[in-house]
Amino acid sequence: MTIIGIDPHKSSLTAVALTADGSVTATRRFAVTKGTGPAVVAWASQFNQALFAVEGAKGLGRGISQYLISQGHEVIDVPSTLSMKARVLHTGGGRKTDAADARAVGWAAQHHQGLQRVAVEDHAELLGLLTHQRDALKGERTRALNRLHDLLRDLIPGGVPRGLNLTKAKAALRTVRPATAIARCRRDLARDLIGEVARLEKLMDDYEQKIAEELQATGTSLMKLPGISTILAGKILGEVGDVRQFHSAGHFASYTGAAPLDTSSGDNQRQRLNPGGNRxxxxxxxxMAVCQISHAGLGREYYLKKIQEGKTPREARRALKRRLSNVIYRTMLKDLTAGKPVLS
Incomplete structure (x- = not known):
């Protein structure tokens, strides 16, 4: 089998064909245009049983990956961090070119058995797009409120309290009586920002409604879990996709960053917080953990049990997050086995 490693960029991509022993048989650079996909397939047709490995198949490599799948080819997603380590290992230094990166992608695909196969974009991708857009709108609203807070601070003696929202901002602005041209300018700017915040909140509500409609179509039962809202359920499904790609609850917890990392050495048996995983x-x-800790239920009981065992509140919360990761994993698997059309 020939492994074709692909290093994608915005305006070009480089493909390298590797034999079973890792030797390079061909290298080709393609400009990214409408004809890139067919050109890559035509070039790869000279190799028997070609398997494509694309770096960042959910990022810059999304376009070529989805095209290759549509043509019936199998594609492996290689994380950029893994290909970088493979390149350094094989080259023995920091030498870096597009061809070297593409070779490293192919090497990683040859020797790493846990890499994911790229699937056709489905309902999970749709939920991911909707939740990411709503998060972006939420960030814009926060920035607009911060600017509005600064203006009201200069317009109103003593400013306004923290926790500013649209209703409080409108009420505060109604009390302003500008006496100078500069104060009138600040008032007008504040009025415009209030309109901007109102527009953003309307868009956020619209996207939340769209997410709720898509979730209803999936048949997921995630929202029955304490602490999981419509937005959080959409984010879980959008980020996870097909939960069957994780062979165990531990594998899933490692992906979420909830599983601690083993840092034992010699007789010292230790674990530390996992800073990686899907943030x-x-x-x-x-x-979800903070919500369950604040309300009576199994989550709070587990948290208090860890506190009684001598753990700090932060350590107990981390232990609860690890347990909740298992709950989410089992719930998603149960939805699949129950025949619900999740992500169909």
Whole structure:
């Protein structure tokens, strides 16, 4: 079998064909245009049983990966961090070119058995797009409120309290009586920002409604879990996709960053916090844990049990996040086995 490693960029991609022993048989650079996909397939047709390995198949490599799948080819997603380590290992230094990166992608695909196969974009991708867009709008609203807070601080003696929202901003602006041209300018700017915040909140509500409609179509039962809202459920499904790609609850917890890392050495048996993993899912687990700790239930009981065992509140919360990761994993698997059309 020939492994074709692909290093994608915005305006070009480089493909390298590797034999079973890792030797390079051909290298080709393609400009990214409408005809890139057919050109790559035509070039790869000279090799028997070609298997494509693309760096960042959910990022810059998304376009070529989805095209190759549509043509019936198998594609492996190689994380950029893994290909970088493979390149350094094989070259013995920091030498870096597009061809070297493509070779490293192919080498990683040859020797790493846990890499994911790229699938056709489905309902998970749609939920991911919607939740990411809503998060972006939320960030814009926060920045607009911060600018509005600065203006009101200069317009109103003593400013306004923290936790500014649209209703409080409108009420505060109604009390302003500008006496100078500069103060009137600040008032007008504040009025425009209030309109911007109102527009952003309307868009956020619209996207939340779209996410709710898509979730209803999936049949997921994630929202029955305490602490999981419509937005968080959409984020979980959008980030995870097909949960069957994780062979165990531990594998899933490692992906979410909820599983601690083993840092034992010699007789010292230690574990430390995992700073990696999917930060979006880790954030979901954090919100879910904080919510369950604040309300009576199994989550709070588990948290208090860890406190009684001598753990600090932070350590107990991390232990709860690890347990909740298992709950989410089992819930998603149960939805599949129950015949619900999740991500179909």
């Amino acid at each position: 979006q899912l880790n954030s979901v687990l954090h919100v």
